[in-house]
Amino acid sequence: MDFIFLSILLMVAGTALCLVIHRQFTLMKTTGVLAISAGCLIGLFNSLIQLFHPGTEAFAAAYLHGFSLSFAIDGLSAFFLVIIYFVSFLAALYSFHYLSTPEKALRTGLSYLFFSLLIASMVLVVVAANMITFMLFWEIMSLSSFFLVVYDYEKPENRKAGYLYFVFSHIGAMMLFAAFGLIYGFSGSFGFDGAASLPDWVKIVVFVLAFAGFGSKAGVFPFHVWLPHAHPAAPSHISAVMSGVMIKIGIYGILRVYAVLNDHHPLFGEILVIAGMISGILGVVYALGQQDIKRMLAYSSIENIGIILIGMGIGMMGVSAGNPVMAVLGFAGGLFHVLNHAVFKSLLFMGAGLVIKKTGVHDMDAMGGLMKKMRITGITFLAGSLAISGLPPLNGFVGEFFIYMGGFKGAGMDKLPLILSLMAIISLAVIGGLALACFTRVLGVVFQGEPRSERAAKADEKGPMMLIPMAALAVSCGIIGVFPEVFSLMTIRGVSALNLGYGDIPFSPFLQMTGNISRSAAVFLLLVICVLAVRYFLYQGKSIPRAATWGCGFTRPTVKMQYTGSSYARSIIDFFRPVAYLCENHPPVQGVFPAGTQYSSHVIDIAERYMEVGIVRPVLFFFDKLRWIQQGDIHPYIGYILLAIVLLLFFV
Numbered sequence: 001m002d003f004i005f006l007s008i009l010l011m012v013a014g015t016a017l018c019l020v021i022h023r024q025f026t027l028m029k030t031t032g033v034l035a036i037s038a039g040c041l042i043g044l045f046n047s048l049i050q051l052f053h054p055g056t057e058a059f060a061a062a063y064l065h066g067f068s069l070s071f072a073i074d075g076l077s078a079f080f081l082v083i084i085y086f087v088s089f090l091a092a093l094y095s096f097h098y099l100s101t102p103e104k105a106l107r108t109g110l111s112y113l114f115f116s117l118l119i120a121s122m123v124l125v126v127v128a129a130n131m132i133t134f135m136l137f138w139e140i141m142s143l144s145s146f147f148l149v150v151y152d153y154e155k156p157e158n159r160k161a162g163y164l165y166f167v168f169s170h171i172g173a174m175m176l177f178a179a180f181g182l183i184y185g186f187s188g189s190f191g192f193d194g195a196a197s198l199p200d201w202v203k204i205v206v207f208v209l210a211f212a213g214f215g216s217k218a219g220v221f222p223f224h225v226w227l228p229h230a231h232p233a234a235p236s237h238i239s240a241v242m243s244g245v246m247i248k249i250g251i252y253g254i255l256r257v258y259a260v261l262n263d264h265h266p267l268f269g270e271i272l273v274i275a276g277m278i279s280g281i282l283g284v285v286y287a288l289g290q291q292d293i294k295r296m297l298a299y300s301s302i303e304n305i306g307i308i309l310i311g312m313g314i315g316m317m318g319v320s321a322g323n324p325v326m327a328v329l330g331f332a333g334g335l336f337h338v339l340n341h342a343v344f345k346s347l348l349f350m351g352a353g354l355v356i357k358k359t360g361v362h363d364m365d366a367m368g369g370l371m372k373k374m375r376i377t378g379i380t381f382l383a384g385s386l387a388i389s390g391l392p393p394l395n396g397f398v399g400e401f402f403i404y405m406g407g408f409k410g411a412g413m414d415k416l417p418l419i420l421s422l423m424a425i426i427s428l429a430v431i432g433g434l435a436l437a438c439f440t441r442v443l444g445v446v447f448q449g450e451p452r453s454e455r456a457a458k459a460d461e462k463g464p465m466m467l468i469p470m471a472a473l474a475v476s477c478g479i480i481g482v483f484p485e486v487f488s489l490m491t492i493r494g495v496s497a498l499n500l501g502y503g504d505i506p507f508s509p510f511l512q513m514t515g516n517i518s519r520s521a522a523v524f525l526l527l528v529i530c531v532l533a534v535r536y537f538l539y540q541g542k543s544i545p546r547a548a549t550w551g552c553g554f555t556r557p558t559v560k561m562q563y564t565g566s567s568y569a570r571s572i573i574d575f576f577r578p579v580a581y582l583c584e585n586h587p588p589v590q591g592v593f594p595a596g597t598q599y600s601s602h603v604i605d606i607a608e609r610y611m612e613v614g615i616v617r618p619v620l621f622f623f624d625k626l627r628w629i630q631q632g633d634i635h636p637y638i639g640y641i642l643l644a645i646v647l648l649l650f651f652v
Contacts (some may be wrong), residue, residue, distance in 0.1 A: 111235070285576045
């Protein structure tokens with residue numbers, strides 16, 4: 001634990017110094033990056049040691065003379081610590097050239113401080129050993145990330161995004177307080193160990209409340225409403241950390257509550273599988289309908305959270321059914337996808353951030369042709385897109401393949417588990433196909449074709465500190481996919497911390513099968529690269545004529561004649577119209593010589609739409625009617641306090 005606290009102290013102290021020296025902009029950024037990077041490397045080294053040398057390391061300290069701040073590291077904590085430190089380290093490097101506005105020097109210094117607090121709070125949440133410690137740092141995590149979301153607070157849409165995130169964070173926290181309150185009420189202890197002694201019906205209520213609270217942070221449908229607003233608003237390296245790491249703390253919370261309850265009720269797995277299927281399919285459908293590249297990636301994160309939940313749900317159903325192989329495959333696949341998503345989604349957000357920074361636009365239909373000017377960005381984004389689509393030999397394939405095999409192991413069960421296992425397999429196939437369509441759309445519209453705007457035509461790729469983390473993440477996608485054996489050991493360490501009660505499971509055959517598929521795909525990809533290399537050398541010194549693309553009868557084609565992302569995804573969106581309504585704005589063309597017209601469309605998120613109609617508006621109406629209570633005079637307020645105290649005395 002000493003190294004964990006040292007890493008936190010180094011990060012927070014170093015970034016606090018940034019506020020003192022913020023007038024020296026470059027020195028301030030260098031100090032912030034070095035402090036966070038050094039702290040992350042120390043923490044990463046210690047976490048890897050803890051992960052590969054099983055055991056539990058604990059620490060406790062008194063807090064407010066009546067409580068104890070308790071910490072402990074087991075296999076599950078160490079697994080998430082590795083992800084937190086690794087992604088945060090690369091995000092800190094990326095920020096050096098990304099935050100390049102000297103006019104925002106003080107704001108940039110504050111962002112480094114809140115960034116370090118976000119990393120520290122995530123670390124302390126996953127090592128928290130009692131409810132007081134957990135909720136304290138959970139709130140710090142929510143507050144620090146809120147200030148990072150509103151970095152560009154002068155934009156109204158960013159303030160709205162921050163407000164939404166703040167509200168949903170604290171609604172989720174209220175759910176967690178209720179769940180932990182039940183545990184304390186029945187056990188009389190703030191420690192997690194008291195949860196195992198709760199009555200069975202209380203355990204079910206606690207799990208459902210915890211799932212709602214943690215699901216709000218993870219972006220599970222329909223608690224995801226904040227996520228598509230917050231990620232586009234935040235700086236891109238923060239989006240990478242929030243999507244790649246922070247929302248996974250919600251997954252950690254679900255697993256930790258499941259472990260401490262020590263109850264393998266079938267309902268737990270069924271809830272997760274159903275929520276995962278809905279989140280996965282709707283997340284990728286909504287991603288297909290987005291024009292903002294970061295908003296599209298945000299919805300894609302909801303899709304991947306759905307995949308993780310399906311894996312965890314299959315694991316829980318396997319435990320409740322006494323099927324250890326199904327259980328381990330489900331949990332291992334879910335945790336493997338936690339790792340994989342942290343890698344490729346961070347890469348995609350960093351790539352999107354670089355593209356937005358160089359073009360100045362978020363709309364994908366205003367980009368185009370960027371592969372010619374931003375080759376490294378394009379290649380790394382291609383790697384991340386193939387990985388997120390679950391294609392071998394990249395890492396996204398491995399975790400999903402484990403989940404598939406776990407689902408097939410459940411096909412031999414009866415009744416509801418059989419139906420859910422088959423539905424999970426079908427859902428994973430649908431999600432994979434839609435994800436492939438989503439990212440071929442992004443690659444085709446953003447990086448292929450011709451520039452669709454003047455700023456896209458002038459884009460460049462300056463900023464090596466942004467390119468290095470992206471290259472490292474792209475290489476990681478390949479290494480994890482081709483050599484999954486080492487990384488699967490990390491996931492097994494995490495699964496073993498759940499205390500499922502099984503001995504050694506014959507996991508090697510499944511791992512060997514997965515590795516063989518990935519390596520076969522890698523050989524095929526290598527052959528393709530070799531053929532392209534031979535072709536390149538054969539054409540050296542030869543003149544290659546260039547001509548305009550055939551314009552289908554048009555003699556003067558323009559960039560406006562290229563396919564748009566909206567037209568590419570239109571047929572798929574139409575298929576899902578009952579849950580993804582397409583709102584279009586297209587004034588009719590009239591007259592012999594019609595004036596200029598326009599077309600715009602956006603997909604409506606049904607959760608956001610009905611939540612606003614059914615919850616937000618009634619609540620606002622109700623509180624608007626209570627506005628008379630706000631007198632602006634201190635005397636009525638003192639009266640309200642006294643009245644509240646008198647009423648509470650009847651119950652205490």
